[in-house]
Amino acid sequence: MEYLTLDAAMLRALELAARGPAYGPNPQVGCVILAPATSPDPTAPRLILAQGWHRGAGTPHAEADALAYAATAGIDVTGATAVVTLEPCNHTGRTGPCARALADGGVTDVVVSVSDPTAIAGGGADYLRSRGVSVTSGLRQDRGEALLRVWLTAVRRGTPYVTLKTATTLDGYVAAVDGSSRWITGAPAREHAHTVRRRVDAIMVGTGTVLTDDPTLTARDASGEPHAHQPLRVVVGRRAVPPGAKVRSGAEYLHLRTHDVAEVLSELAARDIRHVLLEGGPGLATAFLAAHAVDEVHAYLAPMILGEGRRVVGSLGATTLSDAPRLDTVSVERLGDDMLLVARTRPVTAGTPDPSVLT
Amino acid sequence: MEYLTLDAAMLRALELAARGPAYGPNPQVGCVILAPATSPDPTAPRLILAQGWHRGAGTPHAEADALAYAATAGIDVTGATAVVTLEPCNHTGRTGPCARALADGGVTDVVVSVSDPTAIAGGGADYLRSRGVSVTSGLRQDRGEALLRVWLTAVRRGTPYVTLKTATTLDGYVAAVDGSSRWITGAPAREHAHTVRRRVDAIMVGTGTVLTDDPTLTARDASGEPHAHQPLRVVVGRRAVPPGAKVRSGAEYLHLRTHDVAEVLSELAARDIRHVLLEGGPGLATAFLAAHAVDEVHAYLAPMILGEGRRVVGSLGATTLSDAPRLDTVSVERLGDDMLLVARTRPVTAGTPDPSVLT
Secondary structure, rough: EEOHHHHHHHHHHHHHHHOOOOOOOOOEEEEEEEOOOOOOOOOOOEEEEEEEEEEOOOOOOOHHHHHHHHHHHHOOOOOOOOEEOOOOOOOOOOOHHHHHHHHHOOEEEEEEOOOOOOOOOHHHHHHHHHHEEEEEOOOOHHHHHHHOOHHHHHHHOOOOOOEEEEEEEEOOOOOOOOOOOOOOOHHHHHHHHHHOOOOOEEEEHHHHHHHOHHHHOOOOOOOOOOOOOEEEEEEEEOOOOOOOOOOOOOOEEEOOOOOOHHHHHHHHOOOOOOOOEEEEEHHHHHHHHHHHHOOOOEEEEEOOOOOOOOOOOOOOOOOOOOHOEEEEEEEEEEOOOOOEEEEOOOOOOOOOOOOOOOO | EEEHHHHHHHHHHHHHHOHHHHHOOOOEEEEEEOHEEEEEEOOOOOOEEEEEOOOOOOOOOOHHHHHHEEEEEEEEOOOOOEEEEOOOOOOOOOOOOHHHHHHHHOOOEEEEOOOOOOOOOOOOOHHHHHOOOEEEEOOOOOHHHHHHHHHHHHOOOOOOOEEEEEEEEEOOEEEEEOOOOOOOOHHHHHHHHHHHHHOOOOOEHHHHHHHHHHHOOOOOOOOEEEOOOOOOEEEEEEOOOOOOOHHHHHEEEEEEEOHHHHHHHHHHHHHHEEEEEEEEEHHHHHHHHHHHOOOOOEEEEOOOOOOOOEHHHHHOOOOOOOHHOEEEEEEEEEOOOEEEEEOOOOOOOOOOOOOOOOO
């Protein structure tokens, strides 16, 4: 028997949401169902009847997961309040619409953190209201937006969130004059990069990188074992990918024979890719930066000074300092002898909060 | 009345030493004088009779400072043990030799952390032994070496410790194509760089930097106020420094009309410079790196990607990755939106510990 206020229930729902996978077409969502209010004080703690979260595309949504728990345990949710991190969907996809399931189940109040910006799944709040369910949204919206930052950016914009990964010397080289580049960064930095691969939907490189480095582009752990989730491997460029290239074997592989950034992003969006990790090389990185198509930069820097070699990025047309945008630093971290700077190119595009904000 | 073991007294002496200035020709030294042993147990705590530290060239050495305190307070140090972070000097400079003062004062035991490697001041242990004083050295030698790392490197080698400071974009540029460079790093990074200036004996730039940026090269606090200690400003290169250059006014200024790294270092060593901060530009940085004359790198990196511009360092002759040495990372720190990596090019040259090591 556990009692939570609405606010605490939303924080719990956010924690539950984060248990779901960061990758995949669907957002991370959590749901806590609270017993009907027995006190006129809206901040009074209420009994938790059920909770659930979404475990990835093809599995039940968070609301359905919580309702299924209640049904299995014989718990009546009539008159209950569903606290959900994202507006319940109004869409029959691989699972039925959550808005209908909540109303059918007898839930009379729904409290939402973030409204669903997608045309296909949105409209759940309107549907619920049409069924007489009270819906408020905006509770802990900052946290909800932070949790879903990547997904929201991708679905609001209609193109994947792009993270550019670079691994350079202190003076900005990704390889020496003779092309040697293994390894600039040490094992801890490379392992960290693999943990990022596990969180994305796709990894992208140019054909030049395939021809030079012949990378596998799989997500592996420190012992080299492949991770259960393998992102789509995407090779961009007009040159042919050799039949024996490692990127062709193992996980899924896609070759986009274009240099057009918008075309690449639209091809990936059509495949429900929400987050693509751009791992190189300099040509592709330069094209994406020049097109202002990078959302986040993961810059791994090794304590080496090469003096000359292959530069991480080519000309972006900046001739004076103020031409170059200053990124927003998120974190600076030491990884072995290397360091990692995570920075974003622009703030999250905020959604429009519902006027009936709770907090 | 405070009692300390020999080991704790050495730790105290190291703390006292660190109160002295990091700059200047003399090392930071601390001294604790313990009462004669009353127990046969060498690890028994003993009463502190006096303590002292060196406050910089021209002021009493740590041992003299402690002895002066004892004399003023009427404390008899006959039979006492002096715990000193560095071997007492045997040299009459601006102050008299400490070894003689300790023996004259009746001290019968001297415990030292680090032996003095200098020809001019060393020999104190031999002198003390010739006066019948027992001398042991090597207690907490690691900490003693760490405290005096810069000074020991400089005096053992006979040339100043060189710290290279760089302030670059993530892709290794110190200025844009048009030469604009103010500011790549933000205020917290620039303030940090000023705290480093306060700890060095000299700041060095090339004539190119003087002609381009006209820097003052003074050590200032956040409000722009100059610090009490101003390092010598050194300009290196054959071009003339304009009469109105800011570097000519204010603190001391030196123009070395040479491009020869060894000549520069020997000129600075002749002026008792132990620590020189190399602040640019790329030509001078490249010359010092190519000559393997850099001991430490302070790399400030801003979250910007320029794509092209003025590179921080030119060719060092490295054509393959293994040609470039990997620096030893000391620390990684976030400073506002920027980051600072401190790394060393080589381990400290260890002195030869005295065979009579205590620990």
